[in-house]
Amino acid sequence: MTLPTPAAAPPADPPSFGTRLAGAMQAHGRLCVGVDPHPQILRDWGLTQDAAGLREFCARVLDACAGRVGVIKPQVAFFERFGVAGMQVLSELQQQARAAGLLVIADAKRGDIGSTMAGYAEAWLSPGGDFAADALTVSPYLGFGSLQPALQAAEQHHAGLFVLALTSNPEGQQVQLATDAEGVTVAGRIAAAVAARSTTAEAGLGSIGLVVGATTAGLAAAHGIDLSAGRMPLLAPGYGAQGAGADDLRRGFGPSYSSQVLVNSSRGILAAGPDAESLTRAIEGTLEDLR
C-alpha cells in the first residue's frame, strides 16, 4: 500500500511592511539613506557619468549602509537618466540591498489613472520583479481613489506605500494646503484617507504611510492635519541639504516623531563620500542627531 505524501505546508506569509519597518527602526534608528546619484555627486566622487560610475557609487553606498541603517531610498530619476543601463543598476542595487537585510523604498512617485496604476504597482511591488521594492512612493494627485490598484498590490505582496501629502518643497503648498468647501486641506483629506487604510494588525506601524517633509511638518498641526491617526509611517525628506534639522523634526512632528517618523537624508550623507570612513561617520553622526 502506498501512503499518501503529506501535503507541504503552505509558505508562511512574510510580515507586513509596517512590521518590517518598525523592526528595522528599532534595530537601527530612524535614518533612511537616500541613494541619489546626482551628476555633481558622481563628479565629486571621481566617478564616470555612466552606468559603470553609477554601479561603483551604489556599491560604496551599500557598503556604508549595510548593518548600520535599516532603510535606503533610491531616487529612481537619477538611474532613469542613464536609460536601460541605469535601470539595470537600480535593479541590482535593490536586489543586493534587500539580500543584505535593508528595506528598500523606491522613490518613483508613481501616480496615474487606476488601470495604469495597476501596471506601476506590478512593476515596483511584485516579488520577483526586476524592480521589486519593499515600498513605493506614490502621488495621489489624480485622486486618492486612483491609487486603489497600488493599495491592493501592497496588501497582496506585504509591501508598503508612501503617499505624497505635504511635500518638502515650498511649491507643494499651493496644491496641498488648498481647502475644500468644508475648509479641510487637500493634504488633510489625503492623510485621513491613508489613516483609514492603514493596517496596524501586527505590530507597531501600518503599511500605508505619508510623505511629510521635515521642512513642512509644522504646517500639519497648524492646518489641523492629524498625522498620528492609524499609526501611519511618515517618511520625512528635507532634513540636511534642504535645511531642516533635528529640532525642526521634533517640533514639527510632535509626539509622532518618536514612533512614526523615518527621516531621509540623501545629499547630507553623500557629500561626505567617497571615502568609506567619512561616509560611515556621516551616517553614524546623523543617526545620533536623529535619536
Ligand SMILES: O=c1ccn([C@@H]2O[C@H](COP(=O)(O)O)[C@@H](O)[C@H]2O)c(=O)[nH]1
Ligand atoms: O517631499 C519630498 C518627497 C521626496 N523627496 C526626495 O527625497 C530626497 C531628498 O534629498 P536630499 O538630498 O536629502 O534633499 C530626493 O530624492 C527627493 O526627490 C523630497 O525631497 N521631498
